[in-house]
Structure formats: structure tokens, C-alpha cells
Amino acid sequence: MRSKLPLLLLIAATLSLASSTIARPSSPSTDSTGGVQVIEVTAKKYEFDSSPIRVKQGAKVQLKITAKDHAHGFTISELADGAAVGSKPGLVFSSPQDCTKIEEGQTATIEFVAQTPGTYSFRCCVHCGWHHRAMKGELIVEP
Numbered sequence: 001m002r003s004k005l006p007l008l009l010l011i012a013a014t015l016s017l018a019s020s021t022i023a024r025p026s027s028p029s030t031d032s033t034g035g036v037q038v039i040e041v042t043a044k045k046y047e048f049d050s051s052p053i054r055v056k057q058g059a060k061v062q063l064k065i066t067a068k069d070h071a072h073g074f075t076i077s078e079l080a081d082g083a084a085v086g087s088k089p090g091l092v093f094s095s096p097q098d099c100t101k102i103e104e105g106q107t108a109t110i111e112f113v114a115q116t117p118g119t120y121s122f123r124c125c126v127h128c129g130w131h132h133r134a135m136k137g138e139l140i141v142e143p
């Protein structure tokens with residue numbers, strides 16, 4: 001009779017250990033952002049800091065663009081420079097892309113998957129002053 005109690009305790013301890021192991025969320029190795037590469041970009045007269053932006057092919061990218069000194073805009077080609085018109089988009093956007101307007105002091109987020117290696121041009125698409133047309137940059141998707 002004396003030996004039963006320790007055995008019961010052992011069983012109880014084993015069971016609770018097993019259940020807590022199962023309940024614990026697994027995958028400590030996955031990074032907490034879910035594999036999204038977040039890149040901060042500053043838009044100010046008349047440049048995007050810091051261009052060129054480099055990412056790896058296959059990366060899920062979030063550009064967080066902050067307009068510093070004025071309202072600016074952001075638009076990026078979904079085709080790499082030199083790609084034939086009508087080819088499959090090299091950047092796959094989470095939401096439809098046209099011109100994203102960013103008010104002064106605000107931050108806009110643009111999300112896409114960098115599918116195809118190449119150089120993608122982006123530019124300001126909200127008139128912001130004399131050299132607005134020169135306000136552009138490049139995103140380079142590396143293989």
C-alpha cells in the first residue's frame with residue numbers, strides 16, 4: 001500500500017506535463033512578423049530615402065513610407081525595367097496599386113511579394129514642388 005501513492009503522483013505529474021506540452025504553442029523559430037520584411041522609407045523634397053531598396057526574390061515586403069515635409073505620393077511599376085509590356089507582374093501587391101497619396105507627417109504601407117528579380121522604378125505621384133518629376137527611386141529584387 002505504501003508504494004501506490006508515489007506511483008499515482010508520478011502518473012498525475014506525467015499527465016499534466018504531457019498536456020501542458022501539447023497546449024504550448026509550437027514554432028519558436030518562426031519570426032514574429034510572419035516573414036514580412038519591413039522597410040522604412042522617407043519621402044521628402046525631392047527624394048526617397050534610401051533608394052535603391054534591395055530585397056530578395058520571394059520576400060514578402062512591406063514598405064512603410066513616411067512623408068516628411070510635404071504631401072507626397074508613391075507609385076511603383078509592377079514590371080521590372082525592360083520587361084515586355086503584358087508580361088506577368090514581377091511584384092505581386094496585396095491590394096490594387098495606383099498612386100498612394102501620403103499626407104505630410106503620415107505613413108503609408110505598401111505590401112507586395114517580390115516575385116521576379118529585376119529593377120523596379122518608383123516615383124512620387126503627387127505634385128510636391130518644382131522638382132517633383134525628379135523625385136524617384138529604385139527597388140532591386142535580387143535573385
Ligand SMILES: [Cu+2]
Pocket residue numbers: 072073124125126127128129132133135
Ligand atoms: Cu512629388
